[in-house]
Amino acid sequence: MKLDELKAIRDKAAAAMSQKQKGDKEPEWKIVMSMGTSGILYGARDVLKKFMQEVESMQLHVLVTQSGSFGLDDIEPMCAIYHGGRNKVVYGRLKPEMVHELLETHIVKGEILKQYRVVVPGDIGNEPGRTV
Amino acid sequence: MYELSAFILDLAQNSLTAGARLVKLWVVADQQANVLRVTIADNGSGMPAAMVDKALDPFVTSKAARKKKIGLGLPLFRQLVESCCGTFRIRSRQGIGTVVSGVYPLDNVDQPVLGDMGGTMLALVAGNPRVDFRFVVRTPESDKTFDTRPVREALGPDAAALWQSPDMLKWFRQELTGEYEDGVVKGER
Numbered sequence A: 001m002k003l004d005e006l007k008a009i010r011d012k013a014a015a016a017m018s019q020k021q022k023g024d025k026e027p028e029w030k031i032v033m034s035m036g037t038s039g040i041l042y043g044a045r046d047v048l049k050k051f052m053q054e055v056e057s058m059q060l061h062v063l064v065t066q067s068g069s070f071g072l073d074d075i076e077p078m079c080a081i082y083h084g085g086r087n088k089v090v091y092g093r094l095k096p097e098m099v100h101e102l103l104e105t106h107i108v109k110g111e112i113l114k115q116y117r118v119v120v121p122g123d124i125g126n127e128p129g130r131t132v
Numbered sequence B: 001m002y003e004l005s006a007f008i009l010d011l012a013q014n015s016l017t018a019g020a021r022l023v024k025l026w027v028v029a030d031q032q033a034n035v036l037r038v039t040i041a042d043n044g045s046g047m048p049a050a051m052v053d054k055a056l057d058p059f060v061t062s063k064a065a066r067k068k069k070i071g072l073g074l075p076l077f078r079q080l081v082e083s084c085c086g087t088f089r090i091r092s093r094q095g096i097g098t099v100v101s102g103v104y105p106l107d108n109v110d111q112p113v114l115g116d117m118g119g120t121m122l123a124l125v126a127g128n129p130r131v132d133f134r135f136v137v138r139t140p141e142s143d144k145t146f147d148t149r150p151v152r153e154a155l156g157p158d159a160a161a162l163w164q165s166p167d168m169l170k171w172f173r174q175e176l177t178g179e180y181e182d183g184v185v186k187g188e189r
């Protein structure tokens, strides 16, 4: 492990981080990938890898994580995107090549990407055209 | 599933769902005994004895019945191990944690490839800023050990906040998958 590189990363980040981001706080944006058996079978790992790669290259402040199955096997691979810990939008039947557009639209522009969206109980509302 | 690394991701996800703070994984080829040993141990909630038997039944899941009726992870791994003429074991104690293992002969036709083990490790490590992982992978396909605890220590008190910064994602990706910007994949050895 190249642990010596971590000190540089830490110092650079400490200088750049606003007081608000420091400490144990989670980022405002959170992407939760469904990673149960069926999600994995349908390719969730590759989609998650792509999310991490894009967050890295687009320099976003987003937590990309995973959970057990959502119980919606027919729309795997799927993820839920949360903003401020509450608002939740679910996207399904994802492929790695959709990820950039999804991040660009949902997180950078703050708009829902309707083609990939799946409306499930408990998300932020079904009004067409509603922004995040 | 035909990649061992995908089964491992599935089992590790069970550990995370059970609230584990530390997940340890060994995938070690023992050439002398001619077996591959896969062990995943966690300090999550564990299960009462009666639940362990039930967990091996694909029609049982602790998830809300309304949402989900079958749990496949454990039965599938067991089937994999047993189809390779191996031995599957699960030990769990409530409040302590769970250990799942499979041991099977190295040279059998049904043996799955290891597959994208780097992707599995990256998903687990980078995706869970508050959970520690220790991996020991020593097979003919890959030789890698990794522990998040020294990483956390080196990052200091803001470790969780820094965990998914672009710089850390890059660091994890390079460490765990050996993939560099130009797309050149570095050998693990």
Ligand SMILES: Nc1ncnc2c1ncn2[C@@H]1O[C@H](COP(=O)(O)OP(=O)(O)OP(=O)(O)O)[C@@H](O)[C@H]1O
Residues within 6 Å of the ligand: A035, A036, A037, A038, A068, A069, B010, B014, B015, B018, B042, B044, B045, B046, B047, B055, B056, B060, B061, B062, B063, B070, B071, B072, B073, B074, B075, B097, B098
């Ligand atoms: N490491 C663990 N710690 C505690 N409980 C576990 C662990 N692994 C499995 N279980 C229990 O066993 C049940 C069955 O696990 P299994 O992986 O087979 O299915 P699942 O996780 O419920 O669903 P799926 O894996 O199909 O998405 C789980 O719901 C959980 O209650």
Ligand SMILES: [Mg+2]
Residues within 6 Å of the ligand: A036, A037, B010, B011, B013, B014, B071, B072, B073, B074
């Ligand atoms: Mg499971």
